[in-house]
Amino acid sequence: MTDQSGVLNDVRQGMIPAHIYNDKELFDLEKERLFSRSWLFVAHESEVPQAGDYVVRHVLEDSFIISRDEKGEVRALFNMCLHRGMQVCRAEMGNASHFRCPYHGWSYRNDGRLIGLPFHEEAFGGEEGFKKKGQTLLPAPSLGVYNGLIFISLDPNAEPLEDFLGDFKFYLDYYTKQSAGGIELRGPQRWRIKANWKIGAENFAGDMYHTPQTHASVVEIGLFREPKAEKRKDGTTYWAGNGGGTTYKLPEGSLEDRLRYVGYPDDMIERMKGQWSQAQLDVIGQDGFMISAASLFPNMSFVHNWPRVEEDSDDVHPFISIRQWQPISENETEVLSWFAVDKNATDEYKELSYKAYLMCFGSGGMFEQDDVENWVSLTNTAAGSMARRLLLNGRMGLLEDGGNVVEPLTNEQYSGPGSTRVGYSEYNQRELLTRWADHLERPIEAAAQLKVGMTAVRKTSKSGSASSCVAAEAPIDEAAETVLLGA
Amino acid sequence: MPVVTADLKACQGYANCVMAAPDYFDLDDDGNVVMIKREFPESERSRVTEAARSCPVSALTVSE
Numbered sequence A: 001m002t003d004q005s006g007v008l009n010d011v012r013q014g015m016i017p018a019h020i021y022n023d024k025e026l027f028d029l030e031k032e033r034l035f036s037r038s039w040l041f042v043a044h045e046s047e048v049p050q051a052g053d054y055v056v057r058h059v060l061e062d063s064f065i066i067s068r069d070e071k072g073e074v075r076a077l078f079n080m081c082l083h084r085g086m087q088v089c090r091a092e093m094g095n096a097s098h099f100r101c102p103y104h105g106w107s108y109r110n111d112g113r114l115i116g117l118p119f120h121e122e123a124f125g126g127e128e129g130f131k132k133k134g135q136t137l138l139p140a141p142s143l144g145v146y147n148g149l150i151f152i153s154l155d156p157n158a159e160p161l162e163d164f165l166g167d168f169k170f171y172l173d174y175y176t177k178q179s180a181g182g183i184e185l186r187g188p189q190r191w192r193i194k195a196n197w198k199i200g201a202e203n204f205a206g207d208m209y210h211t212p213q214t215h216a217s218v219v220e221i222g223l224f225r226e227p228k229a230e231k232r233k234d235g236t237t238y239w240a241g242n243g244g245g246t247t248y249k250l251p252e253g254s255l256e257d258r259l260r261y262v263g264y265p266d267d268m269i270e271r272m273k274g275q276w277s278q279a280q281l282d283v284i285g286q287d288g289f290m291i292s293a294a295s296l297f298p299n300m301s302f303v304h305n306w307p308r309v310e311e312d313s314d315d316v317h318p319f320i321s322i323r324q325w326q327p328i329s330e331n332e333t334e335v336l337s338w339f340a341v342d343k344n345a346t347d348e349y350k351e352l353s354y355k356a357y358l359m360c361f362g363s364g365g366m367f368e369q370d371d372v373e374n375w376v377s378l379t380n381t382a383a384g385s386m387a388r389r390l391l392l393n394g395r396m397g398l399l400e401d402g403g404n405v406v407e408p409l410t411n412e413q414y415s416g417p418g419s420t421r422v423g424y425s426e427y428n429q430r431e432l433l434t435r436w437a438d439h440l441e442r443p444i445e446a447a448a449q450l451k452v453g454m455t456a457v458r459k460t461s462k463s464g465s466a467s468s469c470v471a472a473e474a475p476i477d478e479a480a481e482t483v484l485l486g487a
Numbered sequence B: 001m002p003v004v005t006a007d008l009k010a011c012q013g014y015a016n017c018v019m020a021a022p023d024y025f026d027l028d029d030d031g032n033v034v035m036i037k038r039e040f041p042e043s044e045r046s047r048v049t050e051a052a053r054s055c056p057v058s059a060l061t062v063s064e
């Protein structure tokens, strides 16, 4: 394998070897060292509200059944039959008490337990030949939930989800906890773009700089009062924990005035006041900033915007969207885009907010179309040999001597956690790429193997330090403890 | 009323019946069919009969 240390060092200096946006070898390394280790978003609890509900989601090639079992616990089960490896569940979503493998008919409960094994006696010699008891579809090695967002990691030793999120939780609450009810989701819409997955994640994390140019036409037709050039540079970028995003500067006024300005009705404002901490309220009411787009490392993004929806009215309507940049290859990405809305909002609000979302984002959204043209073209150009000679300058906000063009806001100026600056910069893109480099540099430990039906769990790790996901004979409750970290 | 009965010795835990009519059939932890109800009204006949016929080892019988 090619030594990538030069590439990773350049990235840490803010210089980006252009080929990282279309490079097969780097993509293989991302698979091996990043996506096999990091926490990754798979679904929201509101997508599986009832016992038996499930959705099937992917982490690269691995398919997982995200199900709610009969006891109400959320599970993430590797969608591969323990017998000869057929996909156990072939629907995308549904409700089932059992999953039955279509190949030879083994059946599993929705908590993953193997229960039906045709001709167990005759073919396997019963329990003596093949221990059926305690067998379960392989659970995701780590599972965690925050505000109903379900994350998994393929690393059994992943740090707890809440530690990984860190101070980004402060900002996550604006999108996913506007009231005690939390959010409900619609979607996802899925579509594929011929672009590298990192580009979207970087764009949503901190690219306020592209808005006036790329989205000029959207601003011109007057549907948005916000993305004007002079407005965007008054906003901030922030980075906290393992995520960061952008904000808009709000006009003068009280907390209530400012929330009304972006279109929130009074009943929602009241619930926000009851839900958010004083610091969370102060970022809006005192400091005057409203969150917009954001990304959580490595490939999850958020949007909050407030367009005019009806042509004959000046009213704006806010919407929230969650999305994932699911890598397909070094030059192709599946975009999953959900509409999210406060569960306790009125039906009328939910409908208007949904309209606002569809207008801006989602496969037919106006912002979407503008962005994708750039990203596809960038990815194409990054494949060639000339791109290998080019180190892009991703140092916006830094002086040549390493000093800052703009210093971070002080605690007096800004109430939120993390590092926050007014104006255009690429600190957040650098934060993402630095984490990317950290993962790519660090070899992974070999994962434990499960020998289905056999007593020994063989470890492939030479050092012997990898721990088993779930021992073959582990009774189900013990297995559940292993997977439900932080749930 | 018509009834559906299971031959527990024949049942191999395929769960076809459970998929077809989860309100009539379930599986226990050993993979044996458990009857939730036996009798069914005439209006349910086609659904229950379908479920019984879906059993790969003919463990389910519908009788009058």
Ligand code: SF4
Pocket (backbone or CB within 6 Å): B006, B010, B011, B012, B013, B014, B015, B016, B017, B018, B025, B027, B032, B033, B054, B055, B056, B057, B058, B059, B060
């Ligand atoms: S379909 Fe037949 S074998 Fe399968 S569980 Fe039902 S009765 Fe048993």
Ligand code: FES
Pocket (backbone or CB within 6 Å): A081, A082, A083, A084, A085, A086, A101, A102, A103, A104, A105, A106
């Ligand atoms: S592969 Fe699933 S039962 Fe044989």
Ligand SMILES: [Fe+2]
Pocket (backbone or CB within 6 Å): A203, A210, A211, A214, A215, A367, A371
């Ligand atoms: Fe954009």
